[in-house]
Amino acid sequence: MTEFSVIEQRACERAGGVDALESRLIRPEPPxxxxxxxxxxxxxxxxxxxxxxxxxxxxxxxxxxxxxxxxxxxxxxxxxxxxxxxxxxxxxxxxxxxxxxxxxxxxxxxxxxxxxxxxxxxxxxxxxxxxxxxxxxxxxxxxxxxxxxxxxxxxxxxxxxGKDTFLLTGWVVKALNEWGVYRGRTTSRAALAEIQQLFDSWHEATDRPLCQISQILALSID
Missing domain, CATH: 1.10.340.30 (Hypothetical protein; domain 2)
Structure with missing residues (x-):
């Protein structure tokens, strides 16, 4: 599976640098x-x-x-x-x-x-x-x-x-496909569970909230 650091680096390049990327990311409300x-x-x-x-x-x-x-x-x-x-x-x-x-x-x-x-x-x-x-x-x-x-x-x-969540917008789904980390339906319960596991693994690896992970995915592709 593609390391999220690779995806994030591409998003940084497209956004104009680390600071530019961070300024575009939202932060969820704490419980x-x-x-x-x-x-x-x-x-x-x-x-x-x-x-x-x-x-x-x-x-x-x-x-x-x-x-x-x-x-x-x-x-x-x-x-x-x-x-x-x-x-x-x-x-x-x-x-x-x-x-x-x-x-x-x-x-x-x-x-x-x-x-x-x-x-x-x-x-x-x-x-x-x-x-x-x-x-x-x-x-x-x-x-x-x-x-x-x-x-x-x-x-x-x-x-x-403000509740932390990822989104499966067209851009996010396209990024999942282009990075080769997920292909197929995104609507069935089984598909959603598989995608949840993917986001959970990135969340654990990066300590980023889910909302930022999906934003970075969307920003990582043309």
Missing amino acids: ESLAMIGDDRYLSVMNRRIFRAGLTHRLVDARWPAFEIAFADFDVEAVAAFDDTDLQRLARDEALIRHRKKIFAVRDNAIAMQAIIDEFGSFGVWLADWAEDETVELWLELRTRFTQLGGNSAPAFLRMC
Whole structure:
């Protein structure tokens, strides 16, 4: 298997040096910080990611203050109590993005999040407890529990809220192929488990967080 130092060296060359590369890399939040984030913020970020899927991020972000107002600042208990009439009205609101399935998904996700809160005390505590070597399992758990978090939306949500995760963007998958470290499907449970092991080995060898490893992979190819 290609040593990650070789991949990182190529990324450094393409970025313009070590300092230039480091300046582009993100840093995840530590577990204690994730545990302190309010449940309302997690619900907001989750649904902002859902609305971003298929749309320009700038458009969604510009509308998000109106979403905060419409959905009671994403108070989990309040949103879980919305009835169909409330949601149908919001699905026609021109201040929002009128996507009926995603509007209804906000309530579904509040209900799902409330179940986690009832069991673990807060969503942040539940999220913070997931270890890096179980990242793929976390993706699958999010996809199972929540609505509209398929594809790359679950890992993208984690990245947005600061939970360490790698992403399997087109650039990352292309890099895995070009470096000869993984070829084949990236969607089956078995494939994801194999890719998780690959990232775990690089994480152990470099002590870099998973998010930086996937960024470096993406930056290592033309």
